Amino acid sequence: MNTIAVIVGLAVTYTVIHFGIIVNAHQLGWDQQVFPEWRYVIKHFSRAPHQIKLQFFSLMLITSGLAALLGGITTAILVKRAKQAYAMFIGFILLLIALGDIVFTPYHPTWYEVAICPVLFLFSWIGGLLVDLIYKKFFRKEKPTSQSF
Numbered sequence: 446m447n448t449i450a451v452i453v454g455l456a457v458t459y460t461v462i463h464f465g466i467i468v469n470a471h472q473l474g475w476d477q478q479v480f481p482e483w484r485y486v487i488k489h490f491s492r493a494p495h496q497i498k499l500q501f502f503s504l505m506l507i508t509s510g511l512a513a514l515l516g517g518i519t520t521a522i523l524v525k526r527a528k529q530a531y532a533m534f535i536g537f538i539l540l541l542i543a544l545g546d547i548v549f550t551p552y553h554p555t556w557y558e559v560a561i562c563p564v565l566f567l568f569s570w571i572g573g574l575l576v577d578l579i580y581k582k583f584f585r586k587e588k589p590t591s592q593s594f
Contacts, residue, residue: 450523451534453519453520453523454517457512461511462512465504465505466508470501473493487552506557511568513536513567513569513572514569516535516569517568519572521573528573529577531573532573536566547561
């Protein structure tokens with residue numbers, strides 16, 4: 446069950462990031478009907494004027510943080526125990542994927558490369574923390590005490 450929760454959390458994260466790429470690119474003037482691989486979009490916006498480049502990568506950082514948060518929340522909801530640990534595992538996997546993207550796609554601005562890794566890990570952990578706190582506050586059953594009045 447935990448493996449399925451991790452896979453579902455990663456799928457949610459991927460879906461939100463992919464949707465964010467499409468929306469951000471089209472909003473900032475992507476004129477092609479067919480959406481190509483991620484590296485072509487990154488290459489296009491890395492060569493754009495400074496304001497558009499800054500806006501695209503800022504929106505992508507925000508979208509990636511939101512996606513990591515939703516992926517962490519989804520995973521934490523689906524696992525029975527160690528909710529924060531599995532949400533952090535999602536963040537760790539996203540961190541490894543982001544590092545691979547940075548290494549194999551050289552078009553990112555340096556500030557984005559530095560900021561993306563902590564954002565992904567931190568926001569997925571926050572998602573797990575939120576679910577854990579809500580679970581403890583509202584769904585944990587109180588154990589009866591030995592004293593009766």
